[in-house]
Amino acid sequence: MSAQQHAAVPAVSLSWEDGAIVTLDQRALPFEHRRLRMTEVDHVVDAIATLAVRGAPAIGLAGALGVALSAYAHGDGDTLDEAKVRADAERLAAARPTAVNLAWGVGRALTRLHEGADAVLAEGLDMLAEDVAVNTAMVRRAADLVESLAPGRPLRLLTHCNTGRLATAAVGTALGTIIELARRGRVADVLVDETRPLLQGARLTAWELGEADVPYRVCVDSAAAAAMSQGLVDCVLVGADRIAANGDTANKVGTYGLAVAAARHGIPFIVVAPASTWDARLAHGSQIVIEERSPLEVVEFAGVPTAPEGAAAFNPAFDVTPHELINAVVTEKAVFDGGRAAQRSCGTPAERIAGLLEDFPDHPAPGVVFRDLSRVYAEPGLLAGLAAQVAADFRGAFDRVLAVESRGFLLGAAVAASAGLPLTLVRKPGKLPGTVHCAAYALEYGEDRLEIRTDAVAPGDRVLCIDDVLATGGTLGAAAELAEACGAKVAALVVLVELTGLGGRASLARYPLTALCEVPA
The missing domain is CATH 3.40.50.10470 (Translation initiation factor eif-2b; domain 2)
Incomplete structure (x- = not known):
């Protein structure tokens, strides 16, 4: 049985039947139960635009199956005109602009395009079953x-x-x-x-x-x-x-x-x-x-x-x-x-971060209180929102993000993605190939070093140095030192959390510093 003859998924409002997308025409309800059979991409675009098919999840699924229609229409045996399918996919995704599910469904179907039309359809049918679950x-x-x-x-x-x-x-x-x-x-x-x-x-x-x-x-x-x-x-x-x-x-x-x-x-x-x-x-x-x-x-x-x-x-x-x-x-x-319902989900970004912090005394050494940010990273959408805020606050002031190992990578990568700018990773010793600059620094509970490749940052680049927590300032100070060793200019330092009272801000006084949240050490 070919994928075009795949049996319809049972007990769903939207299905694939004999090479067509089949559903109820919602424009006719409740007085007429009119089956709508869509065999071309134009039919799907029109159905979505005119609300014959509506509801965010449903139009996402229709969009995915619409990509399958296009793949079969522009395929012949082992050949497939991917450019034409992608053009159809753009039209499908644009049929209604507000619901994110439409672009999501179309995009997911396209991930299987290189495998052929049967694979695209299989992905769409999987999405139907997943939606039910x-x-x-x-x-x-x-x-x-x-x-x-x-x-x-x-x-x-x-x-x-x-x-x-x-x-x-x-x-x-x-x-x-x-x-x-x-x-x-x-x-x-x-x-x-x-x-x-x-x-x-x-x-x-x-x-x-x-x-x-x-x-x-x-x-x-x-x-x-x-x-x-x-x-x-x-x-x-x-x-x-x-x-x-x-x-x-x-x-x-x-x-x-x-x-x-x-x-x-x-x-x-x-x-x-x-x-x-x-x-x-x-x-x-x-x-x-x-x-x-x-x-x-x-x-x-x-x-x-x-x-x-x-x-x-x-x-x-x-x-x-x-x-x-x-x-x-x-x-x-x-x-x-x-x-x-909860302070953490509203208010300022600082209030949201503070509400999600967890303290672990005597970790990783006696006398040290470890501030764990795991719940901050786990909160859906919070990291992306913080990154967008940082990217907006420093728009036009930096050319590259310098993120410090390891948890600085999370916010750093998100900011770089939001700003559409390059990301450079500052690593612990022994992690980088090639020639490196090295900077030593003191921690609350010992000493450590950071390294950067000598060709990682171009001379004259304005870099935004990002880490997760500022305590004594040693880590960020070393990162700034490495940027300058490459001939770059430190535009600013950014941390998710500053532990006040440990002297970190004073030790970095020559650099602009932004902490998204400040808590007592």
């Missing part, structure tokens, strides 16, 4: 969280837009969580925002809840805050189309207003979205591109004018909810505290 794990985790917030009584929930199986391969995200809670006997009522202007809530979410026999009422978008004020909502559950490194979340327009109202009334506001929705390249939500759609969606309804002829319209498809208004973001992997 991911969503199943995610909704169980989210349902557990909601139950813990309001134990022992039936829940009155509110949701916005459509985040069920229609928006994914199967199961769903926020709506999947609501249906899981209903299976557990925990749902008294669901308020379904109609979701203007295209009524994804009234048409699609209401249909899915009806199919699952979950009690619901359609709610005018502008009445949601009033429902909260009247005590009709115990928890708000929404999905996401893109989540920035700091936790700011883009979702269907209207979500931001719900989060503001929920915060005003002390109601938990929870985002349920797969890990693929996080975009660590973006430090914060203001960098998310918001799609604006046709004014006709606002000034007409089903082709009938509802506004004066020639009326202009403001029609963003999404808005961005700041992380400090979110209680938690739930993925298949973990529950991440939002700004309303």
Whole structure:
């Protein structure tokens, strides 16, 4: 059996059948169950752009299978015109700009392009199966969280837009969580925002809840805050189309207003979205591109004018909810505290770092307190956000990053990637080949040396020296000395954490120094 004849993955909303992508046309629901069969890339682009296929996970999967369609269309036996497939992939990825899952799905499918069309399709089918497993794990985790917030009584929930199986391969995200809670006997009522202007809530979410026999009422978008004020909502559950490194979340327009109202009334506001929705390249939500759609969606309804002829319209498809208004973001992997739940996830970068530091006395020697940054590096999006901040603060002031072994490599590499500039590694003795410069320095608990290759930095380069922790200043001082030995200029020194009271800053007084967080030694 060829890959083009691969049997459809069962129990999913999106499938591959006999060389075509098959799904329900969401434009026709709930009154008509119209199967949509896409056999060309143009069909997929149009379906995504016109919302026949919608929902961040679903369009990512459609994009991946669209790459497979292109690969078969531009392949003949053992030959494949990769340039034409990549051009099609660019069109697919651009069909809707806000949801990161679309570019993610297309990009992942392209990783198998060199293996041929069958391999591209196999990757897309694997993604379908993974989506089912991911969503199943995610909704169980989210349902557990909601139950813990309001134990022992039936829940009155509110949701916005459509985040069920229609928006994914199967199961769903926020709506999947609501249906899981209903299976557990925990749902008294669901308020379904109609979701203007295209009524994804009234048409699609209401249909899915009806199919699952979950009690619901359609709610005018502008009445949601009033429902909260009247005590009709115990928890708000929404999905996401893109989540920035700091936790700011883009979702269907209207979500931001719900989060503001929920915060005003002390109601938990929870985002349920797969890990693929996080975009660590973006430090914060203001960098998310918001799609604006046709004014006709606002000034007409089903082709009938509802506004004066020639009326202009403001029609963003999404808005961005700041992380400090979110209680938690739930993925298949973990529950991440939002700004309303934990100090560490909001406030200044210094406050976030300080909240994640762990102290280990007498390590690596008696009398030394080791400040472990493992939880800082493990916090999703935090390192990327810090790196973007450093790159922005020093934009135009440096030509290269000099990162100190070993944990300085983490922030250093992230800053270099964010700034699009070269990275040079300063290593411990014996790690580098070739001719090296060497600098000795004192530690709190002994002595050590650092080395750099003599040709690693060009004379005149402006370097940003980066390490993890500043104590006495010996390590960074040695790194600066090595940069200068190569003929470079030290633009500044940057550390994640400065341990104050140990004299490190004073010992490095001749260099500009930035510490992202300061804590007492």
